[in-house]
Amino acid sequence: MTAIETSGLTKTYGELTAVDGLDLTIEEGEVFGFLGPNGAGKSTTINMLLDFTRPTAGSASVLGYDAQTEADEISPRVGVLPEGFDIYPRLSGRRHLEFAIQTKDADDDPDRLLERVGLSTEDAGRPAGDYSKGMRQRLATGMALVGSPDLLIMDEPSSGLDPHGIREMQELVRTEAERGTTVFFSSHILEHVEAVCDRVGVLNEGELVAVDSIEGLRESIGGGATMELTLSASATGYREVATGIAGITEVAVSGRTLECTVTDPAAKASVVTALDDAGARIEDMRIEDVSLETLFTALTNGEADATPERQTSGVAVESGVAE
Numbered sequence: 001m002t003a004i005e006t007s008g009l010t011k012t013y014g015e016l017t018a019v020d021g022l023d024l025t026i027e028e029g030e031v032f033g034f035l036g037p038n039g040a041g042k043s044t045t046i047n048m049l050l051d052f053t054r055p056t057a058g059s060a061s062v063l064g065y066d067a068q069t070e071a072d073e074i075s076p077r078v079g080v081l082p083e084g085f086d087i088y089p090r091l092s093g094r095r096h097l098e099f100a101i102q103t104k105d106a107d108d109d110p111d112r113l114l115e116r117v118g119l120s121t122e123d124a125g126r127p128a129g130d131y132s133k134g135m136r137q138r139l140a141t142g143m144a145l146v147g148s149p150d151l152l153i154m155d156e157p158s159s160g161l162d163p164h165g166i167r168e169m170q171e172l173v174r175t176e177a178e179r180g181t182t183v184f185f186s187s188h189i190l191e192h193v194e195a196v197c198d199r200v201g202v203l204n205e206g207e208l209v210a211v212d213s214i215e216g217l218r219e220s221i222g223g224g225a226t227m228e229l230t231l232s233a234s235a236t237g238y239r240e241v242a243t244g245i246a247g248i249t250e251v252a253v254s255g256r257t258l259e260c261t262v263t264d265p266a267a268k269a270s271v272v273t274a275l276d277d278a279g280a281r282i283e284d285m286r287i288e289d290v291s292l293e294t295l296f297t298a299l300t301n302g303e304a305d306a307t308p309e310r311q312t313s314g315v316a317v318e319s320g321v322a323e
């Protein structure tokens, strides 16, 4: 059975199309990262899956039930970490959890939940109104885990968390996935989903612009790289050598440096061999691979940070993608 299936799911607000004909299938047990820049339509999609918002067109099913007509069947089996979770300021964290346990008619141990989300017993006794943003996020995560849901929907789960908290959240997602839970989580930060997701979908201006495994995305960009070769003498005479190689689309020369745009990974070795054969002495080589961040940027009109990783060494540089 599919955990989530949408068909032509659309939501418009007046002139604005927040979600535009979304066709998405997520299998049970998958960890799916829903990516997109601010305003891409991620929360609107989640709200339609949870029947908080009605679609303008199309349909969605969650755990085999229609998201609009059978929402009552869905909610007991889904744990939700909403974006901008509202707390009851005077109630302690523990009371929040107890309340969630009662509401779901579950039998979770609040202490176990607190431990899982990294909230101390002492903090659990304090009014949630005094919590930091990260602590609120941990509490909301604990509430989402109540009742061991079959599907966990997390809207920007890393929001407010420090790097340590982000790692813990990723660990928690992994543990849930091992338990068989389907995890659907949205983020506008690729590296937060990269560590844990089986597949990612990239949403931009309401449209799904890519759906693939992380490996698939890596492969699709694997050929794109810039190679910078520093020779022992002027590179001017070697431009033609590099230009003649299949998979090298552009060559720029500056002093002793040749900068080649590579579209076929095999061309990286070919250019080194060809230059060597032509008598050039390569003193240094740097390869700047296109990272997933760069792909994300390209898919979403440059609204995310592009931080390609530089790898520097001698001639034996391996191709790779930024971690």
Ligand SMILES: Nc1ncnc2c1ncn2[C@@H]1O[C@H](COP(=O)(O)OP(=O)(O)OP(=O)(O)O)[C@@H](O)[C@H]1O
Residues within 6 Å of the ligand: 013, 016, 017, 018, 036, 037, 038, 039, 040, 041, 042, 043, 044, 045, 083, 188
């Ligand atoms: N109730 C609403 N009325 C009017 N426009 C809305 C409403 N809810 C969302 N929108 C618009 O729909 C678009 C998508 O918003 P949405 O909150 O789904 O994006 P998002 O991808 O979750 O963004 P973020 O990462 O910032 O949370 C935005 O342009 C937003 O302004």
